[in-house]
Amino acid sequence: MKISVSDKRYDKMIYNRCGDSGLKLPVISLGLWHNFGGVDPFQTAREVIHFAFNSGITHFDLANNYGPPPGSAEKNFGRILKKDLKQYRDEMIISTKAGYYMWPGPYGDWGSRKYLLSSLDQSLKRMKLDYVDIFYSHRPDPETPMEETMMALDHAVRSGKALYVGISNYSAEQTLRATEILDSLGTPCIIHQPKYSMFERWVEDGLLDVLQEKGIGCIPFSPLAQGLLTNKYLKGIPDGSRASKEHGFLKKEQITDDKLKKISQLNHLAEKRGQSLAQMALSWLLRDNRITSVLIGASSVTQLKDNLKLLDNIKFSGIELTRIEEILNS
Ligand SMILES: NC(=O)c1ccc[n+]([C@@H]2O[C@H](COP(=O)([O-])OP(=O)(O)OC[C@H]3O[C@@H](n4cnc5c(N)ncnc54)[C@H](OP(=O)(O)O)[C@@H]3O)[C@@H](O)[C@H]2O)c1
Numbered sequence: 001m002k003i004s005v006s007d008k009r010y011d012k013m014i015y016n017r018c019g020d021s022g023l024k025l026p027v028i029s030l031g032l033w034h035n036f037g038g039v040d041p042f043q044t045a046r047e048v049i050h051f052a053f054n055s056g057i058t059h060f061d062l063a064n065n066y067g068p069p070p071g072s073a074e075k076n077f078g079r080i081l082k083k084d085l086k087q088y089r090d091e092m093i094i095s096t097k098a099g100y101y102m103w104p105g106p107y108g109d110w111g112s113r114k115y116l117l118s119s120l121d122q123s124l125k126r127m128k129l130d131y132v133d134i135f136y137s138h139r140p141d142p143e144t145p146m147e148e149t150m151m152a153l154d155h156a157v158r159s160g161k162a163l164y165v166g167i168s169n170y171s172a173e174q175t176l177r178a179t180e181i182l183d184s185l186g187t188p189c190i191i192h193q194p195k196y197s198m199f200e201r202w203v204e205d206g207l208l209d210v211l212q213e214k215g216i217g218c219i220p221f222s223p224l225a226q227g228l229l230t231n232k233y234l235k236g237i238p239d240g241s242r243a244s245k246e247h248g249f250l251k252k253e254q255i256t257d258d259k260l261k262k263i264s265q266l267n268h269l270a271e272k273r274g275q276s277l278a279q280m281a282l283s284w285l286l287r288d289n290r291i292t293s294v295l296i297g298a299s300s301v302t303q304l305k306d307n308l309k310l311l312d313n314i315k316f317s318g319i320e321l322t323r324i325e326e327i328l329n330s
Helices: 042-054 072-091 113-127 146-158 172-185 207-214 257-272 277-286 301-312 318-329
Strands: 015-017 024-026 028-031 059-061 093-098 132-137 162-168 189-193 294-296
Touching (some): 024 028, 042 301, 072 113, 093 113, 172 207, 257 277, 277 294, 277 301
Parallel strands (some): 028 059, 028 294, 059 093, 093 132, 132 162, 162 189
Antiparallel strands (some): 015 024
């Protein structure tokens, strides 16, 4: 199949500056945690990536362990790049991470220099790239000195294997420390990737303030709570959905009656705004100018199309915001 790249790809997308850095990111970024692994249909993955790129989504987020099997999302992404998008590398922001279990023994997990730098080399090989745009420490390591983890990120930039660095899943306090260390090394932390959605709001308790104060961008992951903040689970668990898959990280037990009641009320409010619930959940995050981009997943082009329409209605009235709080706190 021949896939063409559209001349209109930059017409509609909005790009936000990532913290105080020189890098701009699209307000919607695409993550390859689910749906792009060895167990998933390659052709669908390819179509979703093409549709994203043709819609101005320049940022693709990966990690060493995405699959399953671990590493296969990077391999598939590398195949798609080589096949179809190689000449557009300079129009793309590709990120990867290391921090979770990847290979056996003491050097395949957490935050040592040994693990991070070997993992980055492996990621580059799998994606057939010379460098990534952003390299992240995927989670803080309670045992490795933070200086060591940050020095490994700094080294990744100095060796030309990454252009920028970021951190993910670090608390407000850990972020402050990581930032101080990185600043002293001369490689600023430009982005933080935390879990944040209407259903998961820990970042509002200090982290967002730290990011603003330090000029660090914020890219919330799982902004749709893995699909809960859409209308898909309102009538049960559909076949092929993340909650129906054995390897999916969304477990049936997470879809409680209490959640479903809230989802149904939110869905009603979204309809009144003339939006899908997915669009409203994403716009709700983007209304805060500390949020650089929302990092979504998608298992089809149809979902991506739906989510991209959020660009038509990002504003909320005070009444709508109050109603959302009432629903979430009920
Ligand atoms: N840093 C970290 O620790 C970390 C952790 C997790 C994720 N992430 C990153 O964040 C990215 C996104 O995470 P996520 O996939 O959990 O994000 P999400 O956007 O909350 O969930 C994506 C899922 O929601 C469903 N969906 C999306 N749009 C929809 C629509 N319009 N209508 C109905 N259903 C829709 C799809 O589920 P179905 O598959 O059921 O169709 C899709 O796979 C990951 O790919 C990864 O890059 C980072």
